[in-house]
Amino acid sequence: MSAFLPVSHLAKGGACIDCRRRKVKCGGELPSCKRCVRGGYGLDCQYASERGKTGVQLLEASVVKLEARLAELQGSINQRQPVLEIHVPGRGGLCQIGIDPSFRLVPPETTARDVVSLPYEWWEQSNRMPLEVAGLLMDYFAPYAFQFGFFMHGPRLCQLMFQRSSYTSPNLINVIYLWGIHLSGDQRLLAHEPLFLKRAVQFDLSGQQSQHVVHNIQAEILLVAYFLRLGKPSSAMHRLNSAVSLCISYGLHQQASNRPIAALHLPPPRDSIERGERIDAFWSTFLFYKTLSVQERAFSGISATMDESIDTPFPEEMSTYECGSVPSNPYGVRTFNKFIDAPGADLSHGILALVVKSAALFERARYYGMKWQSVFHPDEQKFEEALLLFIKLVPPLSQFMGPYTKYTWITVVTLLQVAVIHFHGSRKYNDSEQKCLVAAQTAANLIASFTRLKTLQHIHPIMAPLWYTEGWFQRTSSSVFEHGGSRDGNI
Secondary structure, three states: OOOOOOOOOOOOOOOEHHHHHHOOOOOOOOOOOHHHHHOOOHHHOOEOOOOOOOHHHHHHHHHHHHHHHHHHHHHHHHHHOOHHHOOEOOOOEOOOOOOOOOOOEOOOOOOOOOOOOOOOOHHHOOOOOOHHHHHHHHHHHHHHOHHHOOOOOHHHHHHHHHOOOOOOOHHHHHHHHHHHHHHHOOHHHHOOHHHHHHHHHOOOOOOOOHHHHHHHHHHHHHHHHHHHHOOOHHHHHHHHHHHHHHHHHOOHHHOOOOOOOOOOOOOOOOOHHHHHHHHHHHHHHHHHHHHHHHHHOOOHHHHHHHHHHOOOOOOOOHHHHHOOOOOOOOOOOOHHHHHHHOOOOOOOOOHHHHHHHHHHHHHHHHHHHHOOOOOOOHHHHHHHHHHHHHHHHOOOHHHOEOOOHHHHHHHHHHHHHHHHHHHHOOOOOOOHHHHHHHHHHHHHHHHHHHHHHOOOOEOOOOHHHHHOOHHHHHHHHHHHHOOOOOOOOEO
16 A cells, blocks of 8 residues: 555646656655655655645654754753852952852852762763762862952853853863862862863963953963962962963953053953953952062063053952942053052952052062162152051951951951061161061961961962061961961961
8 A cells, every 4th residue: 555645636836846847747645746756855855835744844843843852851951950059159348249149159168068979980071071070169169269369250150161151261160170179178089180180281272262361361360379279389480470471462451541552352341240350350360470479580571561551440349340330440540550659549449459459569568678778768768658558547357248358358467567577677777677576476466366266268379478478477477387377378
């Protein structure tokens, strides 16, 4: 019995398209006429009329159903592993931060969920890390991200990262995985830290897209912190050099300029959050640059050049960016120079800006300390007065809101006290030794108080080299390390 349905009388125009084109008799069978089937192209037989569905149409309908079923299955997987269950890195500030309530801003004291089981050979899937492992590593990293130089918008990064968006730099993802393993304390994860370190340092900038620039700077800054934590300053300086080069190449130090001189250009930011991330990317790099370059003296050549041309406004809190407000500098005022000339003029910016300004004063104090003369130069005297005024104007810890800011406050106070030590440490004036002693004792007592209360966990990596500034601080703070401290910046 034939599988085709014969047509007793074919109406005019009822022949299939191919038979009509070839001007041959068509039986009009459905879904394909006999002539097309005998010719070997039955699936291509189509009719211009709507009498019935052709073979191609039937296949297309089947494909649509399969695609709908696939989307349904993928949706069920996403429901079982929701992105919003991932801890989100972020930072606090002098005011309450308005983060999307769908996400959880994790305080540093929060412990990540326990590892019960891990997928088979999960470490081999670097490009397609199982979501449950990726989420676990983010949970370990998120509570301490800010202390290690994280400056991006946490909820947006998590959305991009866990939705497998091409907008997220694979370099940044690898570094976050590395940090998660490093902070986990789980031997099953730590056994693979060397492998993930190898992946993290194999930066691929050959196909860098514009949307990856800020992500790659973030990855470099996190690697700077990682190597400082491991006691490898040379490796940290190498990563910092890369971050500084990216900032200068893309003109992030001159974001207010009408005609930036950058060799490369970024497209206009999509919104205030993205613009805020670009501002924070530069100043986060600046922070490490100012505190570490004085140790290695590696950036003396570009220091003056960059400092003189900075017009990027100081960073604000992430909540400010979320509300659509971004600092501006319409007249192109040289931000760094203006601050150095009058450090106490404006302390209204956020906590990142407060650390950045303290780092700038720290570097300048060390410069003056190395160039001291037998007689106080007017510029030196003016700077010391400004430094002491800035120290008095720093808000007390009680005014800082949010779970992360006590770490910032410790970093700020330590930077400023060490700046005093640098400024007076090599001078032969009568009161210089006393000023150094008071500054060292103040910083040491601060650290000791937090150590005794056991409220200090992972601190900013730049603290370790600060604690061993000159002989003054070494002698005064030695007792701190004997009662719970360590020499790798980790308490």
